[in-house]
Amino acid sequence: xxxxxxxxxxxxxxxxxxxLVTGRGRYLDDLAFPGALxxxxxxxxxxHARILGIDSVEAAAMPGVMGVFTGRDLDQWTTRLRxxxxxxxLQPTELTTLxxxxxxxxxxxxxxxxxxxxxxxEDAAECVVVDYEQIPAVTSIxxxxxxxxxxxxxxxxxxxxxxxxLCVGDPAARRAEAHRVVSARFALHRHTHAPLxxxxxxxxxxxxxxxxxxxxxxxxxxPLRSQLAARLGLSESQVTVMSPDVGGAFGQKIALYREELxxxxxxxxxxxxxxxxxxxxxxxMAAAHAREYxxxxxxxxxxxxxxxxxxxxxxxxxxxYCFYPANYMARVIALIMTGPYRIQDYAYEVRVALTNKCxxxxxxxxxxxxxxxxxxxxxxxxxxxxxDPVEVRRINALGPGDLPYTMPTGEVxxxxxxxxxxxxxxxxxxxxxxxxxxxxxxxxGRYLGLGLCTVIESTxxxxxxxxxxxxxxxxxxxxxxxIEPSGAVNASVGLMGTGQGYESPLAQxxxxxxxxxxxxxxxxxxxxxxxxxxxxxxxxRGATAGGGTLYLCxxxxxxxxxxxxxxxxxxxxxxxxxxxxxxxxxMIGEDWQKxxxxxxxxxxxxYLDPLALPExxxxxxxxxxxxxxxxxxYSNSTHACEVEVDPQTGxxxxxxxxxxxxxxxxxxxxxxxxxxxxxxAMGLSGALLEQVIYDGAGQNLSATLADYLVxxxxxxxxxxxxxxxxxxxxxxxxxxxxxxxGVMGAIGVIANAVSDALAPHGMTIERLPLTPQSICAxxxxxxxxPAKRTQL
Amino acid sequence: xxxxKPEPLTLSxxxxxxxxxxxxxxxxxxxxxxxxxxxxxxxHVGCEHGVCGACTVLIDGRPARAxxxxxAQMEGHxxxxxxxxxxxxxxxxxxxxxHEEHGLQCGFCTPGIVMTFEHYLRENxxxxxxxxxxxxxxxxCRCTGYQNIVAAVLKAAARMRGEAA
Ligand code: FES
Ligand code: FES
Numbered sequence: 001x002x003x004x005x006x007x008x009x010x011x012x013x014x015x016x017x018x019x020l021v022t023g024r025g026r027y028l029d030d031l032a033f034p035g036a037l038x039x040x041x042x043x044x045x046x047x048h049a050r051i052l053g054i055d056s057v058e059a060a061a062m063p064g065v066m067g068v069f070t071g072r073d074l075d076q077w078t079t080r081l082r083x084x085x086x087x088x089x090l091q092p093t094e095l096t097t098l099x100x101x102x103x104x105x106x107x108x109x110x111x112x113x114x115x116x117x118x119x120x121x122e123d124a125a126e127c128v129v130v131d132y133e134q135i136p137a138v139t140s141i142x143x144x145x146x147x148x149x150x151x152x153x154x155x156x157x158x159x160x161x162x163x164x165x166l167c168v169g170d171p172a173a174r175r176a177e178a179h180r181v182v183s184a185r186f187a188l189h190r191h192t193h194a195p196l197x198x199x200x201x202x203x204x205x206x207x208x209x210x211x212x213x214x215x216x217x218x219x220x221x222x223p224l225r226s227q228l229a230a231r232l233g234l235s236e237s238q239v240t241v242m243s244p245d246v247g248g249a250f251g252q253k254i255a256l257y258r259e260e261l262x263x264x265x266x267x268x269x270x271x272x273x274x275x276x277x278x279x280x281x282x283x284x285m286a287a288a289h290a291r292e293y294x295x296x297x298x299x300x301x302x303x304x305x306x307x308x309x310x311x312x313x314x315x316x317x318x319x320x321y322c323f324y325p326a327n328y329m330a331r332v333i334a335l336i337m338t339g340p341y342r343i344q345d346y347a348y349e350v351r352v353a354l355t356n357k358c359x360x361x362x363x364x365x366x367x368x369x370x371x372x373x374x375x376x377x378x379x380x381x382x383x384x385x386x387x388d389p390v391e392v393r394r395i396n397a398l399g400p401g402d403l404p405y406t407m408p409t410g411e412v413x414x415x416x417x418x419x420x421x422x423x424x425x426x427x428x429x430x431x432x433x434x435x436x437x438x439x440x441x442x443x444x445g446r447y448l449g450l451g452l453c454t455v456i457e458s459t460x461x462x463x464x465x466x467x468x469x470x471x472x473x474x475x476x477x478x479x480x481x482x483i484e485p486s487g488a489v490n491a492s493v494g495l496m497g498t499g500q501g502y503e504s505p506l507a508q509x510x511x512x513x514x515x516x517x518x519x520x521x522x523x524x525x526x527x528x529x530x531x532x533x534x535x536x537x538x539x540x541r542g543a544t545a546g547g548g549t550l551y552l553c554x555x556x557x558x559x560x561x562x563x564x565x566x567x568x569x570x571x572x573x574x575x576x577x578x579x580x581x582x583x584x585x586x587m588i589g590e591d592w593q594k595x596x597x598x599x600x601x602x603x604x605x606x607y608l609d610p611l612a613l614p615e616x617x618x619x620x621x622x623x624x625x626x627x628x629x630x631x632x633x634y635s636n637s638t639h640a641c642e643v644e645v646d647p648q649t650g651x652x653x654x655x656x657x658x659x660x661x662x663x664x665x666x667x668x669x670x671x672x673x674x675x676x677x678x679x680x681a682m683g684l685s686g687a688l689l690e691q692v693i694y695d696g697a698g699q700n701l702s703a704t705l706a707d708y709l710v711x712x713x714x715x716x717x718x719x720x721x722x723x724x725x726x727x728x729x730x731x732x733x734x735x736x737x738x739x740x741x742g743v744m745g746a747i748g749v750i751a752n753a754v755s756d757a758l759a760p761h762g763m764t765i766e767r768l769p770l771t772p773q774s775i776c777a778x779x780x781x782x783x784x785x786p787a788k789r790t791q792l
Numbered sequence: 793x794x795x796x797k798p799e800p801l802t803l804s805x806x807x808x809x810x811x812x813x814x815x816x817x818x819x820x821x822x823x824x825x826x827x828x829x830x831x832x833x834x835x836h837v838g839c840e841h842g843v844c845g846a847c848t849v850l851i852d853g854r855p856a857r858a859x860x861x862x863x864a865q866m867e868g869h870x871x872x873x874x875x876x877x878x879x880x881x882x883x884x885x886x887x888x889x890x891h892e893e894h895g896l897q898c899g900f901c902t903p904g905i906v907m908t909f910e911h912y913l914r915e916n917x918x919x920x921x922x923x924x925x926x927x928x929x930x931x932x933c934r935c936t937g938y939q940n941i942v943a944a945v946l947k948a949a950a951r952m953r954g955e956a957a
Contacts (some may be wrong), residue, residue, distance in 0.1 A: 013891055013892065013894070014891070015895065017890070017891040017898070017899075018880040018881070018883065018891065019880055020896055020897060020898075020899025020902055021890050021891055021899065021902055021906065022834070022874065022875075022877070022878050022880050022887060023832075023833070023834020023835070023873070023875055023877075023885065023902075023903040023906075024834065024879075024880055024881055025834075025899050025900075026833075027833075027900065029827070029833070029837070030827070030833035032831070118824075119817065119820070158820070194899075194934060195898070195934055196836075196838045196844060196846060196898065196901050196932065196933070196934050196935075197836070197838065197898070197900045198838075245899070246834070246899075247898045247899070247900030248898040248899060248900060248934050248935055250934070273855065279840055279936070280838070280839040280840060280841060280844075296902065300854040327815075423809040443839060499897040499898025499899070499900075499935050500897060501894075502896065554944060611833035654800070660880065665909075671893050671894070673894070674894045674897060674935075675934065677936060677937040677939055677940065678897060678935050678936055678937050680937060681932070681936070681937025682937075683937070704839070704841055704843065705839050705841065705844055705932065706843050708842070710934060712932065712938075713925040713928045713929055713930035713938035713941075713942065714925055714926065714929050716938055717935055718939050719937065719939060735811030745831075782948055784938075
């Protein structure tokens with residue numbers, strides 16, 4: 001990291017902590033709206049059924065009830081969501097605000113009760129009688145793709161809503177000439193985000209101004225405003241989105257959900273403020289799910305384990321509705337699959353199925369399965385060829401001499417260090433010593449395992465990426481920086497934090513660019529009337545797109561400030577000036593010396609004595625900037641973990657967890673470390689415990705936090721984090737972005753470690769999660785058929 | 793289903809040393825009464841089924857789930873909420889340690905964790921890391937991975953014992 005930085009890289013504690021740690025944060029449900037009405041949704045008890053009729057007479061007459069509304073009502077007041085980007089192999093889809101004719105999953109909202117209080121709204125929702133005719137439910141990819149499958153969306157030609165493939169080089173020829181072709185399978189299960197704060201919103205229609213004030217915890221306030229305005233037939237001037245403090249999102253708070261649109265439409269229809277907060281059951285059943293994939297690889301390899309060609313198939317279970325283009329997540333997985341390795345002959349096929357489950361969306365690391373698939377394939381190669389998995393990684397890994405490296409999909413890797421992080425992690429874990437311990441333990445009937453997983457994490461998606469993906473949209477971000485007459489520094493950006501802790505690191509980006517202390521900068525986010533139109537928070541774009549834009553904008557401000565300072569000091573130009581901690585300094589001889597002039601003096605002149613400004617300098621100190629990052633930025637890391645599997649109970653204990661990570665220039669090491677820990681924890685929790693479960697009829701069996709298990713501190717280890725800091729040469733300040741790679745690495749490393757531990761049983765992990773029950777079942781199966789390699 | 797609006801009960805609640813006379817329906821949860829009737833929104837609701845711990849308050853000095861308690865049961869008991877523990881400009885020892893150790897991200901779980909350990913550390917001034925993890929397992933945190941929360945509790949404990957940390 002550059003030593004030249006004084007504010008970027010400081011371990012500055014988070015500005016938001018004081019309010020949050022004392023219970024003075026303001027989350028959505030903490031905001032008071034006198035007289036607001038409460039909304040409760042009536043949800044489908046069936047996975048797939050026609051709606052024959054909805055009888056709300058009894059419910060509408062109940063105490064406090066102001067109305068009961070159906071999909072047909074809302075269809076008059078909102079437009080439908082049509083998703084039809086010009087992407088080959090993607091079927092266009094269209095959605096009404098609430099279902100009108102048919103429900104597509106257990107928990108699908110069919111009607112909406114408005115009442116004076118939440119308890120009364122819920123009472124009435126229970127009394128709405130919906131007449132359903134059940135249809136067989138499609139509950140797996142296999143069922144969805146069966147030739148006689150029932151259609152989840154009857155406007156489509158099949159349940160295969162998306163199908164793409166690519167072939168680069170000649171993988172078939174590589175297979176023909178290979179020493180061995182190694183096949184591997186990876187089934188990742190359905191997850192859900194489960195932020196501790198569930199979804200909710202307050203729609204406050206201002207009838208006098210014909211203006212919608214939408215209070216909602218959301219990651220992308222401006223794109224959300226565009227959606228709301230379009231679907232309500234309003235102009236973007238008639239909608240303000242305001243995001244208060246948010247209790248976690250992880251990708252779940254990006255889309256405009258049907259419930260939120262219904263609440264907004266009804267606030268306008270009833271000319272009254274309306275509020276809705278879903279309960280935990282609704283959140284787990286009906287908000288958004290993620291990650292249900294079946295992947296298969298075939299690697300053509302040489303005798304030494306060098307990968308000559310790779311073929312990949314991905315099938316995704318997308319659930320019942322498309323809130324995103326259906327190829328959105330799986331495409332990125334296929335695009336970056338080869339990641340840290342030198343592979344040029346590559347083919348993929350990606351198929352996405354609609355099923356009768358909750359719709360899928362991006363969840364922290366939408367491409368999470370990637371690293372498990374690639375690194376599990378590497379381990380499969382090592383196993384089949386009897387090679388050391390570390391050596392197979394070494395022989396294929398991209399080193400400094402390979403960069404910049406164009407992946408077979410055209411993605412370009414630069415300023416990444418996969419070989420270096422691999423060596424750092426391997427050295428830290430001391431593989432040779434571990435193997436000795438492992439051998440000793442095995443002789444005592446104990447099963448230790450070591451996993452490795454190298455990650456290439458796509459962080460910031462620039463406009464060029466969207467263009468080549470055929471998705472309309474931009475990857476730019478926008479910011480303003482304003483120095484007020486008193487010298488106070490305000491700034492804003494289109495991001496919206498949902499717990500990451502943006503306030504300190506983004507203030508640091510501004511402070512660095514401008515030349516003030518981070519403590520003296522306030523960054524305003526989440527209000528679309530205040531913040532400039534930006535693309536918001538998703539993926540790992542916060543630091544590069546958000547921090548980068550603020551930094552560039554602050555540089556612009558600094559230039560003006562120094563120009564005014566030069567004229568106040570009677571200098572011809574600002575060449576020998578700088579600002580530090582809000583004080584103008586001048587280079588005299590070899591030294592920077594105080595001039596006695598401060599930002600407050602310059603602000604006073606700019607606002608209160610503008611005629612004294614140098615010629616051509618406009619009054620005020622108000623700057624804006626927008627910035628479009630490169631097509632893609634990448635961070636990288638290697639995870640290593642030691643586990644012990646208890647063959648009696650199936651329990652997995654993690655004895656050691658190391659990650660060597662290179663995320664370039666770090667704005668704030670405290671916040672970055674927190675993101676690394678949180679991401680790894682989310683990956684491990686998902687791989688070990690979490691699972692959305694549907695039975696064969698499509699009934700959701702995991703709708704409480706006692707059924708959908710999120711890791712407690714007893715299941716998670718301490719994480720040892722080792723740092724590399726290779727700046728990206730093409731981004732402001734060398735920032736790369738991060739916060740998702742931990743999920744990718746954790747899933748891969750734990751699966752690989754458990755496979756290593758259970759190798760004496762001839763077992764390989766091909767399916768997650770690794771619950772004690774699933775491990776016991778695997779061991780049992782291995783015991784009864786010791787000859788064949790077992791799948792769960 | 794009963795079509796009549798339930799009659800509210802009149803009750804007197806003692807919260808953070810103050811007595812409130814209220815009219816609330818018998819079925820109204822303590823968490824909702826604290827948040828909606830008393831405006832004490834620092835007590836969060838993450839599940840309403842007793843698992844997440846976000847709603848933890850002290851009832852007669854002991855941690856309890858406000859989402860599993862009816863306000864109507866609370867007459868004659870003393871309730872303490874996060875609002876009585878520190879202020880933004882005067883953090884408690886534990887709150888200060890959570891800030892320093894980056895023991896929170898979104899902060900939604902934090903008030904419940906603070907209430908749990910304000911009580912625990914009074915009775916267990918010198919816990920081990922494993923003991924802290926055990927107690928903390930009653931409070932879900934989706935953001936942090938817990939490592940820094942454990943470090944913060946240990947740091948706070950040391951400071952409360954008068955040891956430099
Ligand atoms: S809200 Fe009470 S335990 Fe979750
Ligand atoms: S900090 Fe977000 S749930 Fe704990």
